[in-house]
Amino acid sequence: MVETRLQTKLDNGITRCDLCLWRCKLSHGQRGFCQAHVNRNGTLYNLSYGIVSSMEVGPIEDKPVKHYRPGSKVLSVGSYGCNFRCGGCHNLEISWGTEALDELARGESKAAYVTPDELVEAALRQGVEGIAFTYSEPAVWLEYLLDVSEAAYRAGLYTVYVTNSFVTDEALELMAPQVDVVCSDIKSMRDEFYHQVCPVGSVSEVLDSIEKAQRLGIHVETRTNIIPGYNDGPEELRQIAEWIRDHLGAESPWHITRFFPAYKLSDVEATPAETLWQAHDIACEVGLTNVYVYDDKGCDCAAENLPVEAFLNADDAQVHAVKKCSASCCGDDGVLLKRYEEELPR
Numbered sequence: 186m187v188e189t190r191l192q193t194k195l196d197n198g199i200t201r202c203d204l205c206l207w208r209c210k211l212s213h214g215q216r217g218f219c220q221a222h223v224n225r226n227g228t229l230y231n232l233s234y235g236i237v238s239s240m241e242v243g244p245i246e247d248k249p250v251k252h253y254r255p256g257s258k259v260l261s262v263g264s265y266g267c268n269f270r271c272g273g274c275h276n277l278e279i280s281w282g283t284e285a286l287d288e289l290a291r292g293e294s295k296a297a298y299v300t301p302d303e304l305v306e307a308a309l310r311q312g313v314e315g316i317a318f319t320y321s322e323p324a325v326w327l328e329y330l331l332d333v334s335e336a337a338y339r340a341g342l343y344t345v346y347v348t349n350s351f352v353t354d355e356a357l358e359l360m361a362p363q364v365d366v367v368c369s370d371i372k373s374m375r376d377e378f379y380h381q382v383c384p385v386g387s388v389s390e391v392l393d394s395i396e397k398a399q400r401l402g403i404h405v406e407t408r409t410n411i412i413p414g415y416n417d418g419p420e421e422l423r424q425i426a427e428w429i430r431d432h433l434g435a436e437s438p439w440h441i442t443r444f445f446p447a448y449k450l451s452d453v454e455a456t457p458a459e460t461l462w463q464a465h466d467i468a469c470e471v472g473l474t475n476v477y478v479y480d481d482k483g484c485d486c487a488a489e490n491l492p493v494e495a496f497l498n499a500d501d502a503q504v505h506a507v508k509k510c511s512a513s514c515c516g517d518d519g520v521l522l523k524r525y526e527e528e529l530p531r
């Protein structure tokens with residue numbers, strides 16, 4: 186485990202995590218909403234540093250990013266632990282990874298562990314030009330993201346951060362010198378949507394973070410996954426397009442992707458092509474000049490990726506060696522004492 190990069194000690198052994206906008210206040214033994222940060226004796230640690238749940242090589246356009254190094258390839262990588270619980274999540278196993286994080290906390294995990302240098306070496310071997318942090322919210326994994334980005338920069342690779350933008354200004358400020366591209370969701374313009382589908386966050390917090398990323402000099406592109414009956418109203422789509430025009434600029438790329446039934450939204454139909462093109466036409470009407478419609482997969486889904494070890498120059502036993510904490514202070518329970526999510530007062 187490594188110490189959480191942004192934490193504030195409060196009274197009575199409670200420490201606040203400042204990585205994302207949950208700003209979880211945790212007592213000894215408690216884990217944050219994402220399950221990936223734990224308070225041990227007043228100090229927060231990231232359980233998932235270097236733990237890689239999925240990897241894939243593909244074009245940067247698949248992130249989707251179209252206006253940064255077009256035609257180049259990226260190594261996409263993700264870990265367990267997410268600060269959203271989206272009803273239509275396609276990446277449950279590799280993003281929430283609650284069981285995987287429980288195993289890490291108990292020191293029983295055989296999940297793949299990859300050092301920053303090994304990851305960069307894997308990227309260079311694959312002949313890619315960048316590394317993308319994706320599949321779950323990378324802010325939850327900030328400690329690793331920063332170390333990898335530094336190593337990537339030294340190796341001449343760019344970095345992409347695919348995000349829900351429910352992140353703090355402090356996290357963005359730490360990332361800004363090292364992250365080249367942000368691809369952020371704008372899921373809706375209504376708080377009700379975020380509460381119902383994610384189910385956290387508020388629109389203004391998300392939008393402020395996106396704008397902040399651009400102000401910090403990061404190349405920003407946005408994406409909206411249109412879900413029938415949830416965020417497909419023409420007025421809402423117009424509001425999203427207008428917000429992009431007014432806050433990021435008329436040339437800022439907007440990616441419109443198709444929803445496919447999954448998880449709690451399994452009974453919702455896939456987005457009809459007409460809806461996607463209606464959004465496109467609305468965006469063009471309000472003045473956006475770079476609008477892209479994906480009526481195929483169009484999502485950052487990792488269900489069919491090769492196993493992580495396929496990208497590494499190491500034998501399986503080494504990659505999947507048990508990650509056991511050497512400290513004995515937590516007894517047989519490891520650092521798994523209680524979870525935060527169930528009692529979150531929000």
Ligand code: SF4
Nearest residue numbers: 202205208209217219
């Ligand atoms: S959800 Fe995780 S990353 Fe976000 S504040 Fe809570 S512990 Fe930190």
